[in-house]
Amino acid sequence: MKYRLWLGDYDNDLHLSKDFFKSFLSCKNDNPVPSEAFEVAKKKISNYYEELRKVAIEVAEKEVEKELKREDRYVVMLLKALDELIESINILEEKYRDLVEIKNSGVVESLNRSINDLKKLRKEIEKEIEDIMLKIAPNLSEVAGVKLGARLIEKAGSLEKLATLPASTIQVIGAEKSLFKAISRMKKGKKARVPKHGIIFQHPFIRTLPKRKRGKMARFLASKIAIAARVDYFSGELKEDMIEEVRHRYERIARS
Amino acid sequence: MKELQDLKEISHNIYKAVYNNKEILLTKSSYPPYYGERKFDNLREWIPSRSKLSAVLLKGYNLKFRGDEKLLYLGAASGTTVSHISDILDKGIIYAVEYSAKPFSKFLELSKMRKNIIPIFADASKPENYSGIVEKVDFIYQDIAQKNQIDIFIKNSNFFLKENGEGIIMVKARSIDSTEDPEVVFNEVLKELRKRFKVLAFNTLEPFHSDHIFVHVKVLK
Ligand SMILES: C[S@@+](CC[C@H](N)C(=O)[O-])C[C@H]1O[C@@H](n2cnc3c(N)ncnc32)[C@H](O)[C@@H]1O
Numbered sequence: 001m002k003y004r005l006w007l008g009d010y011d012n013d014l015h016l017s018k019d020f021f022k023s024f025l026s027c028k029n030d031n032p033v034p035s036e037a038f039e040v041a042k043k044k045i046s047n048y049y050e051e052l053r054k055v056a057i058e059v060a061e062k063e064v065e066k067e068l069k070r071e072d073r074y075v076v077m078l079l080k081a082l083d084e085l086i087e088s089i090n091i092l093e094e095k096y097r098d099l100v101e102i103k104n105s106g107v108v109e110s111l112n113r114s115i116n117d118l119k120k121l122r123k124e125i126e127k128e129i130e131d132i133m134l135k136i137a138p139n140l141s142e143v144a145g146v147k148l149g150a151r152l153i154e155k156a157g158s159l160e161k162l163a164t165l166p167a168s169t170i171q172v173i174g175a176e177k178s179l180f181k182a183i184s185r186m187k188k189g190k191k192a193r194v195p196k197h198g199i200i201f202q203h204p205f206i207r208t209l210p211k212r213k214r215g216k217m218a219r220f221l222a223s224k225i226a227i228a229a230r231v232d233y234f235s236g237e238l239k240e241d242m243i244e245e246v247r248h249r250y251e252r253i254a255r256s
Numbered sequence: 257m258k259e260l261q262d263l264k265e266i267s268h269n270i271y272k273a274v275y276n277n278k279e280i281l282l283t284k285s286s287y288p289p290y291y292g293e294r295k296f297d298n299l300r301e302w303i304p305s306r307s308k309l310s311a312v313l314l315k316g317y318n319l320k321f322r323g324d325e326k327l328l329y330l331g332a333a334s335g336t337t338v339s340h341i342s343d344i345l346d347k348g349i350i351y352a353v354e355y356s357a358k359p360f361s362k363f364l365e366l367s368k369m370r371k372n373i374i375p376i377f378a379d380a381s382k383p384e385n386y387s388g389i390v391e392k393v394d395f396i397y398q399d400i401a402q403k404n405q406i407d408i409f410i411k412n413s414n415f416f417l418k419e420n421g422e423g424i425i426m427v428k429a430r431s432i433d434s435t436e437d438p439e440v441v442f443n444e445v446l447k448e449l450r451k452r453f454k455v456l457a458f459n460t461l462e463p464f465h466s467d468h469i470f471v472h473v474k475v476l477k
Contacts, residue, residue: 027388236358
């Protein structure tokens, strides 16, 4: 059996690698490495832990920097791809339904299979978005939910941008379309109501309230979302009490 | 400045004392404060609302450390708890895994100061990826709010835990199942763990942290 250690390969004897940084990044083993391997390694180089720490820190610094640069762009692009995918699935399903009515040919069956594959891909992308969101925006994911949180990042453009928006803006994110409509009606001298329903109104704590109470909850939620986005952007650490506060406020408003 | 009263060492480098009529926990440390905690001479306050392990100890459950253990820490975040474990295991080694870049970059600052910390930027659900870095350990400490947190613990213990090794898992009910009654989730978790480990103790972390229990386990012989 051969095992890959951070400082080289082990097969009853240790063959030191020429480049510890490289071997550190590729020391994957499908099975647990026997403890003798590490004991041999510790004898092979004199300052084992010192060397390991040095390599670990240097590798981590590089990896983290790479990750910080790309992580929220990745979610945003995934979400855009997901939107396109969902639209394609809907269109293709419609065409498929028309086609089977006419003739259930081999090609039509292939189309059906491909649609099912696309649906699987859709689930995969959704799962990936969820995983990444929990990692890069744990507070936003808790307070807004993963889907809504990702959508807010996408609409704002990045987590950094979302973190700089005031709560009042967050409350109407996604309402732009109806906002523009309202403005153009007003310009024509017609009556129009300024929308206060951004996408945060999809949140279960707002949706499940009677209409007259929603505005109040939306204001509170928007302020918490603003804080969550800031904490995520600046420290990325989960504050466990934030969601409790939101839940309590929801229960109080629901009862009032 | 007020003095610490009734200072006593409850485990290697871990102290309890009374300050302002309140019981507090501290670790012996030659390092400066790391997350806004107070420092009394060579003792660093260990704040229970910031660290679940401090909550466990302040609630009266003691863990005996020798100080030379090897420990694998899953979910290091920015290193609040790791900083204290680093004080405690002054002759040991801590392998600390975290997969989120932002808290990890702060944690790297701590790692650079402390000679007994090996920082690993990796996903704890894939122990195979760091199997060539982490040796066999005496203790696994896990604090990750994930749906499959118990699976993750078992996988890691298969890879890294010594035959007589122990572990502590901070279990968060809501991240395993947000709709089920926490009590039901906790019972399910204990059942799952008992298949593989001897459960030495478990308890809530009230009043310091809600919706959590800690479970202390030992490998079955
Ligand atoms: C509650 S925090 C830990 C706080 C820390 N233990 C302390 O007391 O200072 C949970 C951490 O686990 C991390 N985490 C969650 N899933 C993980 C995984 N699969 N691999 C590595 N880290 C993970 C999160 O990024 C987060 O930083």
